[in-house]
Amino acid sequence: MNPVNIAQPASGIRSGLNDPDVVSPSTRRIRSFVRREGRMTRAQQRALTALWQRFGVDAGVAPLDPTVLFGRHAPLVLEIGFGDGEALATMASTDPMANYLGLEVHRPGIGHLLLRAEALALTNLRVMCADAVEVLERQMPDDCLDQVRIFFPDPWPKARHHKRRLIQPSFVALLVQKLKSGGQLHIATDCEDYARSILSILNATSELNNRAPGHGFMPHPMHRPPTKFEQRGWRLGYAVRDILFARRDRIE
Ligand SMILES: C[S@@+](CC[C@H](N)C(=O)[O-])C[C@H]1O[C@@H](n2cnc3c(N)ncnc32)[C@H](O)[C@@H]1O
Structure with a gap:
């Protein structure tokens, strides 16, 4: 683990990530985020330097070994795009029997999460500053995730930007490969149009089974803490949709 990578803008994200032999063209085209550095507090900057060695995992190309990362064998929960990480810190602290891995590209948010992780003395949380598409393609072993959580992915509401939405059939195929x-x-999303698109993509994925009655949306599960992005939506009067699917058994 290298604290220098993460403490500097835009590094620790792309390290070793440009080998065209490793990334399949199908998912590489999804560019679901814009790299906005935003304002970083001194405390967040300090956290990126001082706490990375404790909680951080450098992105690269080597396959991840969850048992080595966490120093134990336990169910693995992946949160993609955790934002400021408040929800992730809450989930990890209230579910100590599971291992939690967070992926995010926004460094101030990562710094915020590291501070929370330190304050809560979390031992079951690891963080990567990296594009989830690349980590899943290059480093995540198949058949290893117990849960994937994606809360309020960037909605990209304009039709010409829909190609930037993270939840597309190629990305779902990748997730299916990684789920046990x-x-x-x-x-979860508060963009109605995106919610319907996600629901129809997942309902059309034969390896997945909708856990909601009538193949629709799920009532808000108790284990999902409110997120910062969600609370902004509440103030604007947006309705939230939860979508929950399970990977069907693999046929040997
Ligand atoms: C709309 S925000 C929601 C953040 C948080 N989940 C919440 O609800 O407050 C979406 C987040 O996903 C992150 N993100 C988008 N695409 C990503 C990707 N490919 N890999 C990792 N993070 C990504 C963005 O940086 C952003 O912080």
Whole structure:
């Protein structure tokens, strides 16, 4: 682990990530984020330097070994795009029997999460500053995730930007490959049009089974803490949709 990578803008994200032999063209085209550095507090900057060695995992090309990362064997929960990480810190602290891995590209948010992780003395949380598409393609072993959570992925509301939405059939195929049999995919969004698109993509994915009655949306599950982005939507009067699917058993 290298604290220098993460403490500097835009590094620690792309390290070793440009080998065209490793990334398949199908998912490489999804560019679901714009790299905005935003304002970083002194405390967040300090956290990126001082706490990275404790909680951080450098992105690269080597396959991840969750048992080595966490120093134990336990169910693995992946949160993609955790923002400021408040929800992730809450989930990890209230579910100590599971291992939590967070992926995010926004460094101030990562710094915020590292501070929370330190304050809560979390031992079951690891963080990567990296594009989830690249980590899943290059480093995540198949058949290893018990849960994937994607709360309020960037909605990209304009039609010409829909190609930037993270939840597309090629990305879902990648997630399916990484989920264990019975593993769950939980997505929440307050963009109605995106919610319907996600629901129809997942309902059309034969390896996934909708856990909601009538193949629709799920009532808000108790284990999902409110997120910062969600609370902004509440103030604007947006309705939230939860979507929960499980990976069907693999046929040997
Ligand atoms: C709309 S915000 C929601 C953040 C948080 N989940 C919340 O609800 O407050 C979406 C987040 O996903 C992150 N993100 C988008 N695409 C990503 C990707 N490919 N890999 C990792 N993070 C990504 C963005 O940086 C951003 O912080």
